[in-house]
């Protein structure tokens with residue numbers, strides 16, 4: 293359901309395990325709210341009842357699943373999330389802040405699982421009718437430190453270090469390909485320093501939306 297998206301912004305936080313995405317997402321939402329915007333927070337996998345059910349399946353499967361099944365489940369969850377949640381909120385001029393989106397699939401399934409970034413990009417492009425974020429903020433952390441502070445114990449965390457290194461490299465490579473759509477921040481910096489850099493980038497985009505004054 294692609295539609296006009298004036299005055300809306302779609303912002304995504306990405307990064308490996310324990311990068312501090314949800315902390316930054318909630319700080320950004322508070323700040324947007326104070327600035328008079330209408331932020332809505334969401335996450336992947338998840339964000340709709342069906343996508344949350346898929347989340348449960350893909351993160352806690354009853355038995356090991358194949359890599360392609362995993363990629364399709366993340367894409368299926370994203371399809372529902374985009375169609376039922378993200379597009380409708382953007383259509384009414386809101387600022388959607390998502391904890392993970394497309395690039396997580398490119399990094400985890402495409403790069404780290406080896407399904408190729410190109411194939412997974414095509415799958416997610418189809419699933420979302422090519423919905424691309426306006427700004428993707430990559431919170432970059434060495435997985436050795438990130439995993440030490442990750443708390444949710446999801447099944448990706450038990451993958452080998454080479455897997456997490458591949459995820460990190462993929463996020464950085466994606467950001468390097470389209471620097472105008474990405475902000476890469478060192479997640480080891482203090483929380484308020486990261487929040488300030490996020491706010492600078494987001495407020496620039498809000499000014500762009502407001503147009504020339």
Ligand code: TYD
Pocket residue numbers: 308309310336337351366391392393394396397398400401444446448449
């Ligand atoms: P979650 O508990 O939300 O972890 P985090 O707090 O790190 O975001 O679990 C999501 C896990 O699913 C995380 O390990 C990343 C992984 N993932 C993928 O592999 N592919 C995807 O497309 C998405 C959205 C997440």
